[in-house]
Amino acid sequence: MRNMKTLHLSTATDITLAVRIWGDDNILAPTLVMVHGFPDNSLVWQTIAEQLSTIFRVVAYDVRGAGDSSIPKATSAYKIRYLVEDLAAVINAVSPTEAIHLIGHDWGAIQCWEAVTTPLLAGRIASFTSISGPSLDHAAYWMRQGLTQGSMDDKRKILNQLIHSWYIAAFHFPLASQLTWRVAFNKWPQVFSPIQALNLEDFPTQASDGHHGVKLYRANFIERLFKPQPRHTTVPIQLVIPTQDKFVTPALFDYLGQWASRVWRHEIDADHWVQLSHPAEVSAYIR
Helix, strand or coil, X not given: CCCEEEEEEECCCCCEEEEEXXXXXXXXXXXXXXXXXXXXXXXXXXXXXXXXXXXXXXXXXXXXXXXXXXXXXXXXXXXXXXXXXXXXXXXHHHCXXXXXXXXXXXXXXXHHHHHHCCHHHCCCEXXXXXXXXXXXXXXXXXXXXXXXXCCHHHXXXXXXXXXXXXXXXXXXXXXXXXXHHHHCCCCHHHHCCCCCCCCCCCCXXXXXXXXXXXXXXXXXXXXXXXXXXXXXXXXXXEEEEECCCCCCCHHHHCCHHHCEXXXXXXXXXXXXXXXXXXXXXXHHHHC
């Protein structure tokens, strides 16, 4: 991997995070922190990281439960507030004085939305690029408002998203979901190949990442769905939306103007893992 180094960061809660850094430490370049989703690890960013390392100091890390980072046993350890604390630890370690640029995909984007709407990282994030991951609170409000006040088209979009989200309900059955990941999805890139061909080599933690990552859903979804909080931000937000996404529909990102004062929306004719299928296009939006 070109010009990449790895360090292991210990957090205040005794979590060890595997952090990968691309770029020359001696060059005064802005820092870009990338947060992967489920069931990935930080290697999903490798191509984009290499493309952007000429203008950014690029940082990607394995979130708790994935890759070479610590794997907490308790489901409660995967609550979003702990994920944001991990992100804060990474940001403070790699860029202690300067604000960073942030990009998240899937569950990485979900926790990044939390980061830009909470006081913990106020002033530490210069911009946020969200790919295929909404704020869970915004999504809950979107569904409530659409069902109670929306048009028939709004209700149709909500039904369409619920159909796309069938797997979330399945992930709330611990034994079934974990057995599925250990047996059927042991090599998940091949399993998902009929949906999207993934240019991703096998890696040792492939099965483990999915097996432990399902705890993200059980630790957060029900609470946020039924008890959402209004979450506003002044951080500039860029949405990169793959319009053929089989899991997250573009409609989930409608009406974000009520939560964010500066939002730009870009659509790419691609599926969920757009950073793998269209790395040059994604990189162009970040430059």
